[in-house]
Amino acid sequence: MATAVCLRNVIRFKGFTRYRVSVTNNHAFSTVVQRSNLFSIITSKPTDILGRIKGDTEYDLIVIGGGSGGLACAKEAAGLGAKVAVLDYVTPTPIGTKWGLGGTCVNVGCIPKKLMHQAALLGEAVHDAQKYGWELPEASTIKHNWESLREAVQNHIKSVNWVTRVELRDKKVEYINGLGSFKDPHTIETVTKQGQRLLTGKYILIAVGGRPRYPDIPGAVEYGITSDDIFSLDSPPGKTLIVGAGYIGLECAGFLNGLGYEATVMVRSVPLRGFDQQMAGIIAESMELKGIKFLNKCLPTSVKKQDNGRLLISWKNNQNEEFSDVFDTILFAIGRKALTQELLLDNAGVKLSEDGDKLDCLNEQTNIPHIYAVGDVLYRKPELTPVAIQAGKLLAKRLFANSQEVMDYDNVATTIFTPMEYGTVGLSEEVAIQRHGEENIETYHAYYKPTEFFIPQRSIVHCYIKVVALRTGDQQILGMHFVGPQAGEVIQGFAAAMKCNITFKQLSNTVGIHPTTAEEFTRINITKRSGKDPNPQSCCS
Ligand code: FAD
Ligand code: NAP
DSSP states (O other): OOOOOOEEEEEEETTTTEEEEEEOOOOOEEEEEEEEEEEEEOOOBBBBSSOBBBOOEEEEEEOOOOOOHHHHHHHHHTTTOOEEEEEEEOOOOOTTOOOOOHHHHHSSSSSEEEHHHHHHHHHHHHHHHHTTTOSSSSSGGGOOOHHHHHHHHHHHHHHHHHHHHHHHTTTTOOOOOOOEEETTEEEEEEEEEEEEEEEEEEEEEEOOOEEEEEOSTTTTHHEEEEEEHHHOOSSOOEEEEEOOOHHHHHHHHHHHHOOOTTTEEEEEOOOOTTTTTHHHHHHHHHHHHHHOOEEETTTEEEEEOOSSSSEEEEEEEEEEOOOEEESSEEEOOOOOETTTTGGGGGTOOOOOOSSSSOOOOBBBOSTTEEEEOOOBTTTOOOOHHHHHHHHHHHHHHHSSSSSOOOOOOOOOOOOEEESEEEEEOOOOOOHHHHHHHHEEEEEEEEOOGGGTTTTTTTTTTTEEEEEEEEEEEEEEEEEEEEEEEHHHHHHHHHHHHHHOOOBHHHHHSSOOTOSSSHHHHHHHBBBOOOOOSOOOOTTTO
């Protein structure tokens, strides 16, 4: 490979000429001095653009943010021989909650959420167990202990934090517990317990994720909490208002209700906006049936703390009518802001997306060629852990292993862990119709009853599947939707089939596994267009 040397600046002084040179595509600088025809290199170590001698703080890759995306990229890059540093720092929440290395998913996201969801499901299973012959104490005397659950969840998180640190050490990734910001396009400044550090990197990865937003109303920040606090609350949350009906709002309402706390969801527009609205409606209905209340088309206006410590929240509906009620906990789940402000991006010339705080990247590359971004900080990309991980790994391979493979953000499967789970991959029915026209779309659907629901006589109203396909030829499948138990486990396999462009014909030719809920997809045959009853006729029809 040919190597070119670039002349970066020239200083003439008393018969000497000092040249500062760099090797193309390598951002290390060296100083060369010429006297007459004699050239000599006066710095044994290369210097940076500011003339600082580079030494131990010179990295192939500096990752800002030790969450799902940043860690995946850092570990992959180190495995490919790159010298990598990861900076991770958690600013405490307004009520002082903080956590360790690993980012949102491990500490205040997917993992504690799934564990609390499981705790709630077990509560239901305990009641089912009696119908299966287990001799248990009187159902009403079975109580849940918040402190025990919190401790178990937090202990698990701490063990993951520890394993993550060990893994970084084993892979020779340098972990720096400090808040990083740009000093210039190649220099990251951070303050650690040991003092200020400047690190220079050939490539920089921004993987800072996001944090929950609070509404701009009096008392929200002082008295409200968010998903950053709920999983480590010292005392039981009690009667809780959840503001927001997206993923986080519905999942939190689901497990809190399942653990025995009164839960109310305040909805600004509709639950799960952006998802298939028929499925979202089924989820909301199933939650209502379990006792979760919904305040539709409402917005909070203020939160006040009463003398007895409880919280008085006021809100308005879309008719401008005012209401108020008292809760023990108010949890805001109104979306998340990307943590880009603290990065001082201007110092590096990195531009934000036009309408906000995110980075609008092509193949994870920002407008500055050596600065990349992955994960929740990306504009208009799914905010999901496996998306951040996959993008991070692929990026490392492109940077350090000459790979050409880019991230495919299409048909990413996801599951909402509400009490009745909702797993989905591909298009919603409404988007499929919008894109292809109603006359070109065939929607198959069915209610089904999982075998395990028969003995406890659980309702089937909310176990429902839907397959959205093109009408022509073998009918390519555009979207698959599953509401029922273990929805994530079910939809994951079908997501692989969707990646292979599965058709409805192939789905129908697939032999099911009996008796499972996933096999319902292989049995589905009633089109919405036919107007036939989608309720199950028998378990084996
Ligand atoms: P993060 O994981 O957020 O990591 C970023 C890290 O960078 C953080 O540790 C942050 O403190 C640190 N940081 C920020 N700024 C700086 C700085 N300047 N210097 C140093 N460090 C900095 N996804 C799923 O796929 N499945 C789920 O079930 C799921 N459940 C979720 C439940 C909840 C309650 C929440 C909040 C999220 C959930 N998610 C889920 C989303 C998932 O957690 C995120 O998509 C994922 O964590 C994003 O990874 P990331 O690497 O972009 O950022
Ligand atoms: P979200 O899904 O965007 O939902 C935000 C909710 O808050 C919406 O219902 C929104 O209503 C409402 N809202 C917004 N601003 C409001 C305001 N000022 N006042 C009242 N309500 C307001 O965000 P999220 O639930 O915080 O989740 C963030 C991301 O985390 C998700 O996009 C998801 O990718 C990820 N996540 C994934 C999982 C999973 O994989 N299971 C779980 C949790 C989180 P409108 O609809 O009217 O805007």
